[in-house]
Amino acid sequence: MSENKRLIWHEVAPQGAKAMFGIHHYLTTGTDLPEELIHLTFLRVSQINGCAHCIDLHTRDLLKTMSIDKIALVPVWAEVPHLFPAEYRAALAWAEEVTLVSETHASDEAYAAAAAAFGPKDLVDLTIAIAAMNAFNRLGAPFRLPVKAQA
DSSP, rough: OOOOOOOOHHHHHHHHHHHHHHHHHHHSSSSOHHHHHHHHHHHHHHHHHHHHHHHHHHHHHHTTTTHHHHHHHHGGGOOOOOGSSSHHHHHHHHHHHHTHHHHHHHOOHHHOOOOOOOOHHHHHHHHHHHHHHHHHHHHHHTTTTTOOOOO
């Protein structure tokens, strides 16, 4: 089977990439959200969207601060609540709700739970993180960005 060569989106549209990476920079340096929580949210959103590049990247980011045992269970985090602090569980639940917004419609119940766990600015920043990762996934997956993982 031949492999189709896909565009490298950030080379084709460097100004668009600069704008996207500006949001990423804001999230990782300009918010009060813990960096580990941001990468955990990025990973969960990427898992839902099936972006191999982003799953690989954010798993590697999390390995710097989180055990592989916990990372392996992120897709089933709700079944192992003892592994994740309440703030992380709230972020993961909100990440799923917002990523699947066409199905969930960001329900009042989910919003209330997220708003109870995060102050107004942190909730907005978390939602920006979720939205940004959804946007990155919609570039990474269609253009098949490479992964570092080797056979």
